[in-house]
Each structure stands twice: as structure tokens, then as C-alpha cells.
Amino acid sequence: MSDKVPTIKVIAKKLGLSASTVSRALNDHPSIGLKTKTLVKQLAKDLGYEPNQTAIFFQKRKTFTIGVVLPKLSETFFSEAISGIEDFASMNKYIVFLGQSHDDEEREKKIIESMKNHRVDGIISSISKNTTNYAHFEMLKKYDIPIVFFDCIPPIENINSVECDMVEGTIKAVSFLLKKGYRNIGLINGPHKLLASQQRLEGYRIAINKNRLKFDPNLVINTDLSTKGTHDAMAEFFSHKRTPTGIITFNDYVALDAAQFAFQRNKTIGKDISFVSYANLPINSYMAYPPLASIEQFPYDQGKRAMEMLLGILESENKSDTNKGFRIKIETELVLNSHQNSGRIFS
Amino acid sequence: MSDKVPTIKVIAKKLGLSASTVSRALNDHPSIGLKTKTLVKQLAKDLGYEPNQTAIFFQKRKTFTIGVVLPKLSETFFSEAISGIEDFASMNKYIVFLGQSHDDEEREKKIIESMKNHRVDGIISSISKNTTNYAHFEMLKKYDIPIVFFDCIPPIENINSVECDMVEGTIKAVSFLLKKGYRNIGLINGPHKLLASQQRLEGYRIAINKNRLKFDPNLVINTDLSTKGTHDAMAEFFSHKRTPTGIITFNDYVALDAAQFAFQRNKTIGKDISFVSYANLPINSYMAYPPLASIEQFPYDQGKRAMEMLLGILESENKSDTNKGFRIKIETELVLNSHQNSGRIFS
DNA sequence: AATTTTTATGCAATCGTTTGCGTAAAAGAA
DNA sequence: TTCTTTTACGCAAACGATTGCATAAAAATT
Structure with a gap:
């Protein structure tokens, strides 16, 4: 032909x-x-x-290709991150391969395999929440494929990573709620084994201590992040004498579900009870009960930074391989939501 | 090493x-x-x-790679579509390359170039809204790279495409509003030259005629889909004697902006004025003023169908090349929004 | 004019794998 | 035993480009 x-x-x-x-x-x-x-x-x-690039790639052993592996593309956080990765990759003549693990270890493994077979020059990944074995990542070393983790990072030594400082972020969130006058600060956290959950909890404890409050285990609940899980958590909060009035939620979805639950219990959101969440929705301003504030995690920026880091590694690959792992912590930011709606609706 | x-x-x-x-x-x-x-x-x-797959690819002239080119990855509609594409591609041993045009013709061109250079086996694309020259797509024929368009489709003969029947969808929307008792049906449309806009208008006209109503040009406004554009459109609607009470909007964002505007003019949404939009947001149920109903376009399914079509083409590539263009029209569906919120808030 | 230097080009190997064709050895048939 | 068939493998070319090394031709130097 x-x-x-x-x-x-x-x-x-x-x-x-x-x-x-x-x-x-x-x-x-x-x-x-x-x-x-x-x-x-x-x-x-x-x-x-x-x-014919395939010939050149083959010959030069360089494909100008980056693999991106993450749990779920249709989550705003990830699609924003990819957007950042892609923008920055294409500026540097790289093109990105995409794979979604759907939080399944097997699928993640297969994707990594496939990307290795395609000889990507490097990989950026936010790992599956259910991954417990990291051999498929370690294996990449054999093929000299560097990997940069972001967002969800495995507990391995000497890795490259870009992440948000959740500890710091949570401290900000607690402080903010305290300053607003809420004394009983609750935390609806994610699955216990998630690093992200552990960091939130750590920040929470630090902030509680720093403000000379007593840590109350009843005010912290781990959920599976489902709507039902959130509702259950809220029900439990309400079943105790000391009901939290300022609640930090693992993410925006949890905040929305929690607010909905509170509303149904005739609480006035923004007054009786308020929420601060970790931002992953771009459209809080259109929400019926948006959280009072969100810890912005800058997914686009995280993606961009991860890509920058990877490019740096790729360009210096010949030099002394003393790479003991690069780590970037991105400062979170507490963003007040505009409440265009709730201002009118709830007051 | x-x-x-x-x-x-x-x-x-x-x-x-x-x-x-x-x-x-x-x-x-x-x-x-x-x-x-x-x-x-x-x-x-x-x-x-x-x-070493790069060697095999080179030798067999087959890379098991699909290029996906679309305007903006961080839009829910597209990330859902990619999700469908990726899921189905990976089931068939293909891996997807991603590129976003940001609705810029030059970038789109470069991405297509890059994908051609990487010798993708096929391409799936929703074209940039500003693309007027299609040479970069035609060029792919020379390299025997088939392309399937979805969502935003160029006006070229004999192309493969997957799209939603917007005409049918709009008819459904108009009929729905009429049935609900709204007599003055407005349409906030997108840019005039967009095929999607033309189809919406066509459906609108057909529905108006079918219901023996008179077409009123004051009830149809083209916008650039920005928040300001939407507000201007609403202001114009309100400036006429015959103000529309049932409004069909180009997409969910427009509906939200329009509803916000109407709310600020002291209209009761869902009563004085109601909206029907084309769905592209997954979380209408959390919205303060969700549209009454949405024309669901099934982005995940569109992506999946486009991928299926492409796989079919790739597998039958040897056979008689009588491919005069495959076309799939997906039926839209009018989805009533649950209004968990507005039910309580507005009544 | 003879020698050296520079300039411009070709040869052949290489990257890792596949595949058509040829052939020695083994097995079967006569 | 001899001939034919089958089985099991190797040779070499091919995919399209790059690159170290050799070399003929041209230019510069003596």
C-alpha cells in the first residue's frame, strides 16, 4: 500500500x-x-x-516517550495532572503514553510491563491504592527507565517523587477552623493504610497538640471514601455527645456527601457546621454546599513538576549516577471558596 | 549500563x-x-x-499504539472518553498516546505530526474548535494511519466517526420542556461555525416546527461559551418582551452560569425558569442549581465505540479497501437530574 | 611537480527481531 | 540398501536509520 x-x-x-x-x-x-x-x-x-522514527528509536535506544500510570483518568485531579504532564512533555518533544490502573495492582503491573516493552524513556506514576507489591516498579531499574512518583507514593527508599505536604496542609486546615471559632475539629479520613491518610492524621495531631487541645479519637474516622462510608461516619459523629462542628474531609466528594448528610439533619452549613476539604473539584463555586475552604493541591503543577524532574533525570543520565532520589514537596494552599451560592442560600 | x-x-x-x-x-x-x-x-x-518491542515494531511496521488527540484533557467529557478508549485499547493489547490541542490548530497539527512520526497504528480525535484546515488529517492516508473522529468532527467526506445525535437530542430537550409546560423555549448555543451548534439549532427548529410553534430568532443566541458570554446572552433574553422560561444550553457549564444569572435576577429556578443542558459534568446532584434535565452524551461509551471501530478497521486492513467511512450515531438520552438539593432549597 | 592537507563521500556494521529459502540429518517407504 | 519424505535447524536479508573508518578527489603547501 x-x-x-x-x-x-x-x-x-x-x-x-x-x-x-x-x-x-x-x-x-x-x-x-x-x-x-x-x-x-x-x-x-x-x-x-x-x-521513520521507529527506526531511529530502535537505533538510538531513545523513544522520546513518557509513560503515565495512574488510577483513574476521569478523576479531575488526575486529568489536571496529566494535562500538566502533557503540556510540559510536548514542549520538550516528548509524547505521553497513558494507562489507568483502576486501583488494581494487576492492571498496574500489566501497564508498567507494556510501557517497558514499548521502551518508554521514563515513567510518571501515582500508584494504585491497592498496590502492596512494588516489584514491577523495581524491575524498571534493569531497563534504566527512571520513574517519578507523584501524589500516591510507594514506601520505597531512594525514589523520585513530587508530592504535596499533606501534614502541613492539614495543620493549616485545623488552624483555619480553630480561628473561625470551631473548637471540635473532626477528621473524616481515607483508608488507614494510605500514606495520604496517615499524613492527614499526622498533621491533625500536630495541629491539635500545637493548640493545646486534647486528641479525641472519636473525632477521627477512617472511611472507604464512598458516599455511604461518609454518611456512616457522619452518623457516628452525631451519635457522640461531642459532635464536631468543624470537619476536615479527605477530599471534596466526601465534603459534599458529608454536607448533604448534615443538611438533612437540619444543620446550617457554614454556621452550625463547616467543612474544609482537600481540593479536587474545579467547580466548587457552583456547589450547593461547598466546603468553607479547600486545601489546594495544584494537580496541574504537580504534573508539571514531575515532568520537569523526569526531564532533568533523563538529560543527566550519563553523569554520575548518585541519584539517591529527588524529592519535591509542594506547599499546599488554603483556598477560601467564594460561596457565591451558599451566601445567598443559607443566610 | x-x-x-x-x-x-x-x-x-x-x-x-x-x-x-x-x-x-x-x-x-x-x-x-x-x-x-x-x-x-x-x-x-x-x-x-x-x-525488545521497538525492534519488533520497526520490523513488523506495527506498534500497537493508538494516538488520541483532543482539545482539553481536563474537561470531564474528554477524560471520560479517554477512559473508555484506554480501557478498551488495553484490553486489546494496544496502548494510547495522548495529546491535547487546547483548541489550537497549530498544536493539533504538531501532535498529529508527532504521532505519525511515532507510527501509531491509528488515531482517534475530537478536533480543535478552531481548526479550519484539515491537511494534517488527510496526510495520514499517505502513512496508512486510519483515523476515527468522535464528538467534534471535521466536514470531510468519507471519514470514520462516532457521534451523538445532537439533532435528536435537542428535539428531546425541547419536547421535554414543552411537556413541562414551558412555552417559550430559548437556546443558548455555542459558536456558530461549530457542527455541534448547527445540529442543536437544527434539532431546535425541527422540534419547534413539529409542535406547530413559530420560530423566534430572539430565542436563539450564539455565545463563545464563556461565563461572560452566557451572562450576556441571559441579559439579552431578559431584555426582550418575550422572555424564555425554558432554556436549552450548549452544555452544563453554560447552564450553571445561566442559572446563576437568573437567580441573581430573582427568578426561581425550576419554576419561573428551567434549564436543560447537554451533560458534561458528573456531579449535577451536588450542584446548587442543576439543570432540570441533561442530554446525556455517554462520553465513556463514545470513546469505547470509537476504539472498537478503530480496532475493526485495523484488523481488516488487508481486505478490500472499500472503506467509504464508517459512521456511528449514538442515541442521546434525556436524564432527569435528581435535584436532591434544589428540591429543598428552592421550594 | 610532488607532497601534504582538507573536503566530500562510500562501505559496512549495528540496533534486535523476523522470515523465506536452503539443507543436513533423521525417519519412512520402496 | 537406496530413495523419498519429513523434521529441525542455519544463513542471510530485511526493516530504516546512524556512524566509525577508509579513501578518492580536490585544494593547499612546498
């Missing part, structure tokens, strides 16, 4: 030159005469010659 | 065989003896041999 696609050989033959000369002419090699060079370039242009 | 990675040659040498025999043994070629085959396979396993 497509033997219309010209190769270097065709050009060489038409011009009575050797393939090597054509190659060098096209790549502005100094040892090619001007006449020949222009001749070759002209014909290449006329024929619409385009180098 | 990574000369640990074993190749077929290494295996051949260690076993005193030829590379071709090893290759055939690994691929279960019938002309290889059982002993040899098991021997080879065992050593391959011990050495952790993995074929």
Missing part, C-alpha cells in the same frame, strides 16, 4: 548517493558539501520525506 | 543455536523440535528475557 513513503535509501538512489551521505546531509553533518546538502534537502522536501 | 538486558542473540550464543531458531522457538514455530524449544524457553525465562 504505502510504498509511497520515501526512505533515505530512495533519496540516495535517485541522487546516486549513498544512504550515509543522505543521512548526514539531512542532519547537517559538517563533512557534507554544500551542493550535495542542498540537493538532498531539496529532494527530501519534494518527496515529502519524513524520517 | 543496562547490558544486563538479554537479547535473542545472547540466548542463541549460550545455547549454540542461531538467532532465528531462538526466535522461532520463542514464538512456537512448528518447525522447532520440542527439546530445543523447551531449552530455549527455559533459558529465556531464567535470563528474564523480554523481546
Whole structure:
């Protein structure tokens, strides 16, 4: 079919030159005469010659390809992150492969395998929440494929990572609620084994201590992040004497579900009870009960930074391999939600 | 560095065989003896041999790679679609390349170029809203790279496409509002030159005619889909004597902005004025003023169907090339929003 | 004019794998 | 035993480009 696609050989033959000369002419090699060079370039242009990258990749052992592996693409947080990764990758002539693990270890493993087979130059990943075995990541070393983790990071030594400082972020959230006058601060956390959950809890404890309050285990509940889990957590909060009035939630979805539950229990949101969450929704301003504030995690920026880090690693790959793992912590930011709606609706 | 990675040659040498025999043994070629085959396979396993796909791709001229090009990954509609594409691609051993055009023709062109250079087996694309020249798509024919368009489709003959029947969808929307008792049906449409806008308008006209109503040009406004554009449109609606009470909006964002505007003009949403939009947000149930109903476009399904179509084309590529363009129209569905919130808030 | 230097090009190997064709050895048939 | 068939494997080319090394031709130097 497509033997219309010209190769270097065709050009060489038409011009009575050797393939090597054509190659060098096209790549502005100094040892090619001007006449020949222009001749070759002209014909290449006329024929619409385009180098076959698969051949070059194969030869140079470099594909200009980045693999991105994450749990779920349709989550705003991740699609924002990919957007950052893709923007920055394409600026640097890289192209990104995508794979979603759906939080399944097996799928994650297969995707990593596939990307390794495609010989990506590097990988960026937020690991599956159910991954407990990390051999598929370790294996990449054998193929000299560097990996940068972001967001959800495995407990491995000497890895490259970009992450938000959740501890710091949670401290900010607690402090904010205290300053607003809420004394009973609750925390609806995610699954216990998640690093993200542990960090939130740590920040929570630090903030509680720093403010000379007593840590009350009844005010912290781990959930599976489902709507039902959130409702159950809220029900439990309400079943205790000391009901939290300022609640920090694992993410925006939890905050929305929790607020909905509170509303149904005739609480006035923003007054009786308020929420602070970790931002992962872009449209809080349209929400019926948006959280009072959100800890912004800058997913786009995280993706961009991860890509930058990976590019740096790729470019310095020849040099001393003393890479004991690069780590970037991104400062979170407490963003007050505008409450265009709740201002009118609840007051 | 990574000369640990074993190749077929290494295996051949260690076993005193030829590379071709090893290759055939690994691929279960019938002309290889059982002993040899098991021997080879065992050593391959011990050495952790993995074929170098870049070499195979190069040789077989097949990369098991699909390019996906769309305007903006962080839009829910697209991330859902990609999710569908990726799920289905990975089930079939394909891996997807991603590129976002940001609705810029130049970027779209570059992405397509890059994907062609990477020799993707096929491309799925929703084109940029600002693309007017389609040469970069036509060029793909030369490289035998089939392309399936979805969502935003260029006006080219004989193309493969998956799309929602917006005409039908709009008819449903108008009928729904009429049935609900709204007589003045407005349409906040997108940019005029967009096919999607034209289809909405067509459906609108058909529905108006079918119901023996008179088409009123004051009830249809084209916008740039920005918040300001929507507010301007609403202001214009309100400036006329005959103000629409049932409004169809180009998408959910427009509906939210429009509802906000109406609310600020002291309209009771869901009573004085109601909205029906084209769904692209997954979380209408948490919204302060969700549209009464949404025309669901099934982005995940569209992505999946596009991928299926592309796979079909790829698998039958040898056969008679009488492909005059496959076209799938997906039925839209009018989904009533649950209004968990507005029910309580507005009544 | 003879020698050296520079310039411009070709040869051939290489990247890792696949595959058509040829052939020695083993097995079967006469 | 001899001839034919089958079985099991190797050789070498191919995919499209790059690159170290050799070398012919041209230019510069003496």
C-alpha cells in the first residue's frame, strides 16, 4: 500500500548517493558539501520525506516517550495532572503514553510491563491504592527507565517523587477552623493504610497538640471514601455527645456527601457546621454546599513538576549516577471558596 | 549500563543455536523440535528475557499504539472518553498516546505530526474548535494511519466517526420542556461555525416546527461559551418582551452560569425558569442549581465505540479497501437530574 | 611537480527481531 | 540398501536509520 513513503535509501538512489551521505546531509553533518546538502534537502522536501522514527528509536535506544500510570483518568485531579504532564512533555518533544490502573495492582503491573516493552524513556506514576507489591516498579531499574512518583507514593527508599505536604496542609486546615471559632475539629479520613491518610492524621495531631487541645479519637474516622462510608461516619459523629462542628474531609466528594448528610439533619452549613476539604473539584463555586475552604493541591503543577524532574533525570543520565532520589514537596494552599451560592442560600 | 538486558542473540550464543531458531522457538514455530524449544524457553525465562518491542515494531511496521488527540484533557467529557478508549485499547493489547490541542490548530497539527512520526497504528480525535484546515488529517492516508473522529468532527467526506445525535437530542430537550409546560423555549448555543451548534439549532427548529410553534430568532443566541458570554446572552433574553422560561444550553457549564444569572435576577429556578443542558459534568446532584434535565452524551461509551471501530478497521486492513467511512450515531438520552438539593432549597 | 592537507563521500556494521529459502540429518517407504 | 519424505535447524536479508573508518578527489603547501 504505502510504498509511497520515501526512505533515505530512495533519496540516495535517485541522487546516486549513498544512504550515509543522505543521512548526514539531512542532519547537517559538517563533512557534507554544500551542493550535495542542498540537493538532498531539496529532494527530501519534494518527496515529502519524513524520517521513520521507529527506526531511529530502535537505533538510538531513545523513544522520546513518557509513560503515565495512574488510577483513574476521569478523576479531575488526575486529568489536571496529566494535562500538566502533557503540556510540559510536548514542549520538550516528548509524547505521553497513558494507562489507568483502576486501583488494581494487576492492571498496574500489566501497564508498567507494556510501557517497558514499548521502551518508554521514563515513567510518571501515582500508584494504585491497592498496590502492596512494588516489584514491577523495581524491575524498571534493569531497563534504566527512571520513574517519578507523584501524589500516591510507594514506601520505597531512594525514589523520585513530587508530592504535596499533606501534614502541613492539614495543620493549616485545623488552624483555619480553630480561628473561625470551631473548637471540635473532626477528621473524616481515607483508608488507614494510605500514606495520604496517615499524613492527614499526622498533621491533625500536630495541629491539635500545637493548640493545646486534647486528641479525641472519636473525632477521627477512617472511611472507604464512598458516599455511604461518609454518611456512616457522619452518623457516628452525631451519635457522640461531642459532635464536631468543624470537619476536615479527605477530599471534596466526601465534603459534599458529608454536607448533604448534615443538611438533612437540619444543620446550617457554614454556621452550625463547616467543612474544609482537600481540593479536587474545579467547580466548587457552583456547589450547593461547598466546603468553607479547600486545601489546594495544584494537580496541574504537580504534573508539571514531575515532568520537569523526569526531564532533568533523563538529560543527566550519563553523569554520575548518585541519584539517591529527588524529592519535591509542594506547599499546599488554603483556598477560601467564594460561596457565591451558599451566601445567598443559607443566610 | 543496562547490558544486563538479554537479547535473542545472547540466548542463541549460550545455547549454540542461531538467532532465528531462538526466535522461532520463542514464538512456537512448528518447525522447532520440542527439546530445543523447551531449552530455549527455559533459558529465556531464567535470563528474564523480554523481546525488545521497538525492534519488533520497526520490523513488523506495527506498534500497537493508538494516538488520541483532543482539545482539553481536563474537561470531564474528554477524560471520560479517554477512559473508555484506554480501557478498551488495553484490553486489546494496544496502548494510547495522548495529546491535547487546547483548541489550537497549530498544536493539533504538531501532535498529529508527532504521532505519525511515532507510527501509531491509528488515531482517534475530537478536533480543535478552531481548526479550519484539515491537511494534517488527510496526510495520514499517505502513512496508512486510519483515523476515527468522535464528538467534534471535521466536514470531510468519507471519514470514520462516532457521534451523538445532537439533532435528536435537542428535539428531546425541547419536547421535554414543552411537556413541562414551558412555552417559550430559548437556546443558548455555542459558536456558530461549530457542527455541534448547527445540529442543536437544527434539532431546535425541527422540534419547534413539529409542535406547530413559530420560530423566534430572539430565542436563539450564539455565545463563545464563556461565563461572560452566557451572562450576556441571559441579559439579552431578559431584555426582550418575550422572555424564555425554558432554556436549552450548549452544555452544563453554560447552564450553571445561566442559572446563576437568573437567580441573581430573582427568578426561581425550576419554576419561573428551567434549564436543560447537554451533560458534561458528573456531579449535577451536588450542584446548587442543576439543570432540570441533561442530554446525556455517554462520553465513556463514545470513546469505547470509537476504539472498537478503530480496532475493526485495523484488523481488516488487508481486505478490500472499500472503506467509504464508517459512521456511528449514538442515541442521546434525556436524564432527569435528581435535584436532591434544589428540591429543598428552592421550594 | 610532488607532497601534504582538507573536503566530500562510500562501505559496512549495528540496533534486535523476523522470515523465506536452503539443507543436513533423521525417519519412512520402496 | 537406496530413495523419498519429513523434521529441525542455519544463513542471510530485511526493516530504516546512524556512524566509525577508509579513501578518492580536490585544494593547499612546498
